[in-house]
Amino acid sequence: MAGLTLQSVVKQYGAHPILHGIDLAVNDGEFVVLVGPSGCGKSTLLRIIAGLETTSKGQIVIGDEDVTHLQPGDRGIAMVFQSYALYPHMTVRKNLSFGLENLSLSKQEIDGKVAEAARMLAIEPLLDRLPKQLSGGQRQRVAIGRAIVRDPKIFLFDEPLSNLDAALRVQTRGEISRLHKRLGATMVYVTHDQIEAMTMADRIAVLNGGNLEQFGAPLELFDFPANKFVAGFIGSPQMNFYEGTLRQVEAEKVTVEVAGLGLVAVPVDGSTASVGQSVTLGIRPNHFHLRAQSPASDHKISFRADYSESVGTETYVYGKIEGSDTSTIVHLSGHVAVDENDLIEFGVTPANIHIFHGESGLSFAKRRADGSLIAP
């Protein structure tokens, strides 16, 4: 196994830039997920790590070796493709062993590795079948098996669950996580599904428009997003945003005026702020509490419901804050009966409110529970 370091990786197609100087350090044995919207460059970055694309500038280091100009087969990586890319004319056994036959391994060694991978992934009964005789989930496991037998320094996954149905996705997600713990391997995993990212990753790299927006632990990204983009991208449903103006600035607190919310005092670092500045205020849907269950210190909000969706264990209420035109989603646990046009009183804990600079979108620094300041 080995770590991975990307140093100022740039990718351009002609004059069109795809990646703008990505710096990323993945620790040995870490599971890192690259997320971002379609076209943000995450798959390109993975393909650059694999050697399937060349860098325009920058360096890729695996372990202690600069692999920037090495062929894919010489980098010590194994890749699991979105389409699985199994060889349709070869049996599962042959698919697993094919890559090893290229190396100077004895037949015994190859058979041993294939048998071990097949046992690990519970695909022994499938070894003599062709890919066309397998289900999506089985193909997925064979594709992972083909990576395992190579005993690579780094596993690369390119949206491997996107072709599976919802139930199988959840199951396979768990299998990949267990596999990671079992192998202790370094894994880099690309997805656009942030639920996948949040549940599987040790750390998440959020990309947008070819830039690395933030790199950190899942809950760090959720609780302390570096900017408005990360705040909106991580978390489902998406964070609610409201435009406002700074009315009062103190070292440990700023007060924002927002239509419908009035004056909201938020405990953030005000050292980079100035009165009159445009800001965006962000509240996650799950941070709204019914007034009856919310402490007196919470900021009070009146909300007019348009409609609601209940899935039994949770309820999503869609509407607007009274006096505001901005659509708002509220996520309540359990089943809550809400009718159209109902006026509901909510409370929001000020510490759970995020503030972003109007122009740059950067987050105002917040304090962790231990008192340390998190600057974006």
Place this chain on the structure above:
Amino acid sequence: MSGLASALDALWAFVSHIFDPFCGSVGVFSLFANNTLLACGDSGWGDEIGFGFKVTVTLACATLPIGLTIGFLIALAAQSQEKPLRRAAAIYTTIFRGLPELLTLFIVYYGLQIFLQAALAAIGFQERLEINAFFAGMIALAFVFSSYCAEVLQSAFKAIPNGQYEAGAAIGLSKTKTMLLVILPQLIRIALPGIVNLWMNLLKDTALVSVVGLTDIIRQTGIAARVTKEAFLFYLIACALYLVLAVLSSIAIGFIDRWTKRAGASR
């Protein structure tokens, strides 16, 4: 050494006579057409038609590997990153698919003769040169076959996902090995129906070479028809022989198809 060669020659003549499907000991004409216009020997046209059949089959079989090879190279060029190669491939396929086969044959037969004569004259060789009709036919048909074959192979290439190449690269295969071990087996399966179709056309197109004097089925049956004034009979024989070739081809192709499926399953 020459004694051995003549002995082998005699053995081959004996074996081919016994197994000659037309005029051999168990040949169709020998068994069923004695004392008719299709009899073998001087009394009938059986051996001439049999020879024409062999020429047709030989021409088609000689053209196939050349056409496939050129077609494969043209298909590769058509997908190349290099624009000049792509353009050259497009020009090649446009020309040879656009021209009537007969015209291509004439251009190759007469043009090649003129070109080679001029080339030899340039190095001081003044002898009169005549191109063999079989060779000219083979080259002309190979050009036509390869231009259509290139299109079939190109669409087969497009049907193979890019991930197959990348998966090969990711496990350390060179481009050549990826092509031979990963892509080609899939390409054959995908392209087989199209190539079979082209092979059937090639068998029929061999008939065109009779116009430049090649003694194939059409030429031999044509001569027999003119001499005996039994045109309908001999052209019916020609039809039967082409249909026999088609049926035999279908059987052979069935075997190839099953073999490719089995080869896939046994890997």
